[in-house]
Amino acid sequence: MTKLNTKNSSDVALCILIRKNRQQGFEKLYKSYGCILYGLALKSVSSKELAEEIVQRTFLNVLKKIDFFSDQKYSFHIWMIQNLIAAIKELLTEKHIEYNFTLHQFPEFSFELKHHISPYSFPSSSQSEISSL
Template identity: 45%
Template sequence: MPDDPKIDNDQYHKGLCEMIRRNDPAAFEYLYSEYCCLLFGLALRVTSSKEYAEEIVQDAFVMAWRSIGRKEQNISMKTWMIKNLMVAIRSFLTSKNILYQMKTDCFPDLNFELLNETQISQSYIAADNTINPKAYDRE
């Protein structure tokens, strides 16, 4: 974050994005130092596993590095990084065949409920390992 109050936060993040696009390692190191603790805490809360959280955060930063050119100008860097984290969590859980339900009732809290097979029958599982909400309409 800029120390000079004259520097606009949006302007600063645009510059940071441009530096990352140019593969500037210092810019990416800054991005990592700025958001790693936040992302790790969120991932740890979802998975309750330090190892899983570390892998998910690594995946989120790899996604950020690869997709910086597609970052929308109108969303903050923090929001964009959390968006990358959410994609990384979903991808990771799906790759491990871990069933989950993403809950949005407490938004903006990040809430994934991990499920085991005794909690839900296979008829409720959608193709992407999420809960099929339409299955509940049958009851």
């Protein structure tokens, strides 16, 4: 079995785990993807607080939509990045932060923010939502 196939099969197993046991599946999902998603979010918005909120939103959306994921259409990590990009766009729009989004060659993307974000101005609001899932 190739490394790519191993990753795909472990992602399928992760999806099954999340569907059967949300808490245990979420913990494994977070261990597998938390750091990379945080790094991509931080690179995109240059704010630790916004990056944390974006990652929280991404995981919330993934947990809500996990039953709609189909491994035949996309690989799981591509689907995670798509959810991250959607969460970034959603949060920036809610905060009235203008941006330019560029999709280079997926999954390579970038956000150019029109003005500087204060790194301490946006408190995280999604923590209670995660614990309620």
